[in-house]
Amino acid sequence: MTYDSYGNLTTTGVANYLKEKEIFPNDANLTVVDLHAVKESIEGFVNLIYHVYDESGKSVIMKQMLSMPRFRIEDEKNNTVEDNDGDGWTLDLGRMRSEIATLIFWNSVYPGICPEIYLFDEPARIIVMEDLMDLSLLRFELCRMVKHEHFTNKIGSFFARNLFFSSNLHLTKYKKSEVERFFINPEYTALAEVLFHENIGISWEREMLSGTAQKRAELVENPAIQIEFKRLENKFLEDKECLIHTDLHSSNIMISANDVRIIDGEFAGFGPLSQDFGRLTGSLTLNYVSWFGDDDRTPQEKTDFQAYLRKTIENLYTTFQQEFRQLVATYQKESYRLKNLDVDRYLIEQLQNSLSYAGINIMSRLGNRGLCHDLSRIPETNRLIPTLLSLDISKELLLNHQDYTDIKDFTKLLKNLNPSF
Structure with a gap:
C-alpha cells in the first residue's frame, strides 16, 4: 500500500515516491527508516520524517506534513509513538512553504547553516532535503x-x-x-x-x-x-x-x-x-x-x-x-x-x-x-x-x-x- 486512509505515505509509498520524482533511480534498492522510531533522531511529532538511502550510500531525509485529523503522540512510559485523532487540530500548509523559504534564505546569509533542499512538493506536503544523520x-x-x-x-x-x-x-x-x-x-x-x-x-x-x-x-x-x-x-x-x-x-x-x-x-x-x-x-x-x-x-x-x-x-x-x-x-x-x-x-x-x-x-x-x-x-x-x-x-x-x-x-x-x- 502506498498511502494510508488519510493520504499520508506509507513506508513502501516513500520509496516509490522518491523513485517517481527521480531522487533515486527506478532500480534502486531503498531502505526507509521512520525516524520517530529512533528515539534520539528527532523531537516533535507533527510530521512524518524518514531517512532513505540506497546501497551506493546516497541518502536523503523526507518530511511529510501529516494530513489531519491525525497527529502523532509519544508515550514515553511505553516508548511508543501512535497516530491519534486530532480532535479538529489542524496545521497550515503555509508553515511548510515558510520553512523552505527560510532555510534557503539562511543558507544565502551563512552558507551551509541549514540543510539543502532537493524537492518541495506542495500538493503532497512533502520536503526532500539533505541527509544530516551523521550529525x-x-x-x-x-x-x-x-x-x-x-x-x-x-x-x-x-x-x-x-x-x-x-x-x-x-x-x-x-x-x-x-x-x-x-x-x-x-x-x-x-x-x-x-x-x-x-x-x-x-x-x-x-x-x-x-x-x-x-x-x-x-x-x-x-x-x-x-x-x-x-x-x-x-x-x-x-x-x-x-x-x-x-x-x-x-x-x-x-x-x-x-x-x-x-x-x-x-x-x-x-x-x-x-x-x-x-x-x-x-x-x-x-x-x-x-x-x-x-x-x-x-x-x-x-x-x-x-x-x-x-x-x-x-x-x-x-x-x-x-x-x-x-x-x-x-x-x-x-x-x-x-x-x-x-x-x-x-x-x-x-x-x-x-x-x-x-x-x-x-x-x-x-x-x-x-x-x-x-x-x-x-x-x-x-x-x-x-x-x-x-x-x-x-x-x-x-x-x-x-x-x-x-x-x-x-x-x-x-x-x-x-x-x-
Whole structure:
C-alpha cells in the first residue's frame, strides 16, 4: 500500500515516491527508516520524517506534513509513538512553504547553516532535503557531556549576519517591507500561547513538580514580572526586527565534530532576534542546572562541564558582537543609519532583551507537560533542585535584566548558584 486512509505515505509509498520524482533511480534498492522510531533522531511529532538511502550510500531525509485529523503522540512510559485523532487540530500548509523559504534564505546569509533542499512538493506536503544523520541533536550531545568548541563561532556569526541582512540595518524601508511580506507565516505565533499565557511563571494552568509552589507563586503573583511578560509578548508579536526561527532550542540544532546545522524553521517569521537568543540561552541554561540533579557523573566531571557551558554562552554572545561590529564597519560608509548607530548601546539592549526572553523560555520548559529532556532524563526525585534553581534564574532575569551589560554578568550568576535549599 502506498498511502494510508488519510493520504499520508506509507513506508513502501516513500520509496516509490522518491523513485517517481527521480531522487533515486527506478532500480534502486531503498531502505526507509521512520525516524520517530529512533528515539534520539528527532523531537516533535507533527510530521512524518524518514531517512532513505540506497546501497551506493546516497541518502536523503523526507518530511511529510501529516494530513489531519491525525497527529502523532509519544508515550514515553511505553516508548511508543501512535497516530491519534486530532480532535479538529489542524496545521497550515503555509508553515511548510515558510520553512523552505527560510532555510534557503539562511543558507544565502551563512552558507551551509541549514540543510539543502532537493524537492518541495506542495500538493503532497512533502520536503526532500539533505541527509544530516551523521550529525546529532545538540541537546543529546550536551546531555552526554560532549563538548563542541566550534558551535558558538558558527551560531554567533549566523545570528549577526541574519540580524544585519534581514533588518533595516541593511535593507531599505521598501525592501524590508517586501521581504517581510514574502516571509509571512501563519504559524509564527504558534509559541505565543505556551510562552506568554500557559507559562508556569504567569499561570497555574500547567502542573509542576511537587515542592515548587512557593517559588512559583513568587513569579505568578509579582506584578513586575507580569508586566515584563506582557512587554516581551508585545515585542514578540509587533517588533519585526529580522527573520527569526522563534523555536531555536538545542533540539533544533544538529552538530558533529566539524559541522553545525539549524533545522525545523516551521515557525519562522519576522520578530525580535532576542527571542532566538533567549530560547537558545535558556536551553543551555537548563542543561547547566540539570547537572545539579545528576548522580551518574562525578563532581569534577559536572564542575568541568558546567565551566564549558558558561564559556559556551560567553563565546556565543561575544562572537555575535564581534561579527556584528565588523558588518557595521564594512557597510557604514554607504548607510546613514549605520553612521548614526550607537553600536554599544544597541548590543547591550540586545543582550538585556535576550536574557529576559531566556527567563521566559526557561520557565516554558519546566512544566510537567513540555518538560525538557535535560531535566526529564534525570530521576524525578532529583529534579527539584534544578527546577528551583531555574525558577530563581528566571525571576532574576525578568526583574533585573537591565542590570546586565556584559554576558559575563550572566555567567557569573550561573557560577554563583547555590544548590542548597
